[in-house]
Amino acid sequence: MRTYNLVVTDVTRYGTLYCVAGWDLQNGGMIRPEPPTAVATIESTRFWTNRDAGPGRFFSVGNIVRFEAQDAPANFPFPHATEDRIAVNPDNSAVVGHMTLLQVTQAVEPGLSTSIPVAFGNQLHVASSGKAYVTLGSQTNSLGAIEIDSQTIAFYENAPKPGKRQLRAMIYQNGSGYDLSAPADAALDRFFAGGIAALQADAKASKKIHVRLGLSRPFPAMPTSCYAQINGLYFL
Numbered sequence: 001m002r003t004y005n006l007v008v009t010d011v012t013r014y015g016t017l018y019c020v021a022g023w024d025l026q027n028g029g030m031i032r033p034e035p036p037t038a039v040a041t042i043e044s045t046r047f048w049t050n051r052d053a054g055p056g057r058f059f060s061v062g063n064i065v066r067f068e069a070q071d072a073p074a075n076f077p078f079p080h081a082t083e084d085r086i087a088v089n090p091d092n093s094a095v096v097g098h099m100t101l102l103q104v105t106q107a108v109e110p111g112l113s114t115s116i117p118v119a120f121g122n123q124l125h126v127a128s129s130g131k132a133y134v135t136l137g138s139q140t141n142s143l144g145a146i147e148i149d150s151q152t153i154a155f156y157e158n159a160p161k162p163g164k165r166q167l168r169a170m171i172y173q174n175g176s177g178y179d180l181s182a183p184a185d186a187a188l189d190r191f192f193a194g195g196i197a198a199l200q201a202d203a204k205a206s207k208k209i210h211v212r213l214g215l216s217r218p219f220p221a222m223p224t225s226c227y228a229q230i231n232g233l234y235f236l
Contacts, residue, residue, distance in 0.1 A: 004069055005064060007099055009030075009232060018049065023107055030083050031085050032083040033067065058093065065096065078139045079123075079134055082139070101210070101236065111145055112147060129179055133225040133228065134225075142215040143231070147209065169230060182230040184230055184233055209233060213229070
């Protein structure tokens with residue numbers, strides 16, 4: 001068990017459930033805190049609720065949080081197991097500070113990658129559609145970041161089934177296009193309030209965009225594929 005001091009960098013939302021991640025301020029590198037209830041084979045136990053994650057909560061982007069955690073059990077699969085940590089003793093947790101988005105980008109600069117494939121240890125498989133994944137079990141990162149300019153990103157809306165709106169984005173790098181889902185909490189709020197136009201305007205007004213990257217856990221229809229996604233967008 002270890003005590004971590006983490007600046008929260010990523011908050012992603014899936015309906016009413018949240019996944020969070022941040023930069024280890026003591027030792028460097030990304031960490032994904034999971035609830036004390038987390039069980040590898042029960043997906044719902046590995047998410048937080050809005051009692052703990054989101055704006056104004058313990059896990060809010062920019063918060064510096066102190067908590068105790070232990071390494072993930074041996075049955076937690078890679079690539080996520082690279083960063084997974086299981087929180088323990090929640091009564092000993094505390095918010096001990098806060099950073100602006102600019103300060104966060106400065107703190108995590110050692111974790112920036114030059115491209116999306118590099119962020120995932122060059123183990124990314126890219127389909128002709130631009131959708132990209134890392135194979136379940138690959139011992140590489142499941143979290144990372146890049147910085148881009150506004151001309152290299154285009155947002156669009158997907159409707160995978162009636163009544164469900166999904167935010168996605170195309171990021172263009174080095175002659176390739178990457179089609180990524182964007183479950184980033186703040187970006188979803190902006191999307192639902194102002195549509196694609198609001199995000200495009202934010203991008204156009206930015207000098208640069210800090211993109212937090214992550215991998216989804218496999219879907220039942222694709223049980224060995226962890227798809228690349230956008231965990232956060234900082235318009236700077």
